[in-house]
Amino acid sequence: MQQEINLQVSPETAANTEALKHHLSREKGIPFSEIRHVEILKRSIDARQKKIKVNLRVQLYLQENFEAEKINKPEYKDVSAAQPVIIVGAGPAGLFAALRCIELGKKPIVIERGKDVRARRRDLKKLNIEHIVNEDSNYCFGEGGAGTYSDGKLYTRSKKRGDVNRILELFVAFGATREIMVEAHPHIGTNKLPAIIENITRTIIEHGGEVLFNARVVDFEVKNDEIAGVQLLDGRKIAAKKVILATGHSARDIFTLLYNKKIYIEAKPFALGVRVEHPQSLIDQIQYHTANRGEFLPPSAYSIVKQVEGRGVYSFCMCPGGIIAPCATSPGEIVTNGWSPSKRDQATANSGIVVEIRPSDFAIFGDSPLAALKFQQEVEKKAWLAGGKTQTAPAQRLVDFSKGKTSGNLPQTSYKPGITSVDLGEVLPDFVHKSLQKGFVEFGKSMKGYFTNEAVVHATESRTSSPVRIPRDPATLEHVQIKGLYPCGEGAGYAGGIVSAAVDGEKCAEKAVLAINNKQ
Structure with missing residues (x-):
């Protein structure tokens, strides 16, 4: 029983x-x-x-023996001779769209501007040590997308548990531990996710799909408001009547391409701020009410939201036992993000602390659909200039930040390119700066000990979500103007993390295949 x-x-x-x-x-x-x-x-x-x-x-x-049910991969077919579906981007949305296409009998052609996970590591090393930003291979671009080397958190606020459980089961089938099915806030870890992503890619290829690395899409072939294929930077043209656009939130060249081709997009509110790092032991003491959490509790996380003069200030992508990483996608900008290994065993905890950015805030860039993107770019460039025109991040101790005082010295940080003392009021937009200054004081009231100069503030945390939405028909999931084009995942404004992006990728694949089958 x-x-x-x-x-x-x-x-x-x-x-x-x-x-x-x-x-x-x-x-x-x-x-x-x-x-x-x-x-x-x-x-x-x-x-x-x-x-x-x-x-x-x-x-x-x-009085009944237990036998663990094995979670297997779906029965994938050989689709090498099937009708193609182009998928632009090999992040979670793109890869799970590809798997679903195979499951439904269509051939995915995944086009990824970046490199495979192994080759990508060399570029990340150059970024961290030599401050060299490769525009096609970095923490955002490459096999597995931004999630591969930035934590692998699988928490989602989605209420559709069936969809979420299916994605988690697929991760387990491809090599994740069953623990992700159990934990309230599941997490794979940056050290383990690459092998899982490689397994997914290998499965796509073994069943007749294609995965093209170092292949940047530079144009869309459109005939009579219907997609006909894509053109790559090397001149190749790939034809298909269905294209799933799963490029991620940092594909600025794709947003600009759509805008220049007069394919409808719109500016979208997002959030922007800083990444704050505390000693993990301090966060444990605050959250667990003890200086020693012991062996039975994991490194503690936190999630906090405040309203500061009517504007939201909140934590984002909190990484217990983690590391801050440089996530610029072009030279001349500084972007920070955080990640944790599977054991979350690093000495520091970090989190994005961000402020909501409204349409009125980026109206200074006009009514262009790229206005929010330009706002984002300007702050990232200011951070780069303030940091000395390298990937060295401008930084400030937390209490000093709120008091508007330049820090005389800075604590050790996990951010490998290094930090330099700067008054971040010179980097951040005035309303963001003031909202954060007051927000940190409020955080300290809720989390006794949080508001301390042991913590260091790094600028900037700016890639919280896409600054552009690519509108789609809610019934067909096709672009509202271009038939056969399926805006998908975070980059299109329809997801916010690995799991929700994967769910959206599957949905777009299902709609694309349904449209193909209905025409046959």
Whole structure:
């Protein structure tokens, strides 16, 4: 017999199967000998009280043996001779769109401007050490997209659990641990995600799909408001009547290309700010109410939202036990982001702290669909200039930042290109600067100890989401103007992270294949 139970236990009990069995036997009045197995279905930490608890949903196997169900890949077909669907971008939206196309019997041709994950590492090293930005191979562009080397967080606010669970199961089938099916905030880790991405790409190729690296799309072939294919930088033309556009939020050349071809796009509100780094031990002390979290609790995270004079200021992409990375996609700009290895075992915790950017804020760049993008670019360029025209990030201690005081010295940082002391009021737009100054004070009231000069503020955190939306028909998911073009994922404004982008990729693939089948 099986029985599903929700319970709350200590971290020590949650981490020990025998202790958990004894607890369940005692609390539920079940003879210990009858409990053959306890399968944890969901796990989350409740740190609201001084005594930390772990919330569990478990499946009890009473007088019944447990056998773990293997999660296998779907039955993929050989689609080498099938009708093609072009997919621009090999991030989560593009790769999961490709897998879904194969599942539905169509041939994906994935076009990625960047390199494969192994070759990409060399360019990331040059970026971190030599400050050399490769416009086609960096933390945003390349096999797996921005998620490959920036954490692999799989948390999503999507309410469609069926779609989310399917994506998580696919990740497990391609090599992720089953823990991502259990944790409330699942996370793969930058050290493990590349091998999973390589497995996905290999599967696409083995079943007749194509994946083209170092292949930048520079034009769209459009005939009578219908897509006919794409042209690459090397002059190649690839024909297809269905194109899924999954380029990610930093594909500024694609946004500009669409604008120049008079293909309808629109400016979109986003958020911009800084990335703040604290000692992980300090965040643990704040969140867990103890200086030593022990072996049974993971490095703690935080999520915080405040309204400052009617404008939202909030944490974004928080990375416990993580590292700050340089994520510029062109020379002449500084962009920061954060990531964590699978064990989240680094000494520092970092998070983007950002301010909402409204249409009225970027109206200074006119009513162009690229106005928000230009606003974003200007701040990134100011950071680069303030940092000395390298990838050295302008920085300030946290309390100094809020007091408008240039820091006399700076603490050690995980940001490898290095930091330099700058009054960030010279870098950030005035309203962003003031909102953050007040926001940090408010954060400190909610999280005692957060507002400290032990923390360092790095500029800028600016790629929170796409500054452009590419409108699509809600029924067909095709572009509102160009038939056969499917704006998809974060870059088009329809996702916000790995899982939601993957879900959107699958949906666009399904619509594209349905349209092909309906014409046959």
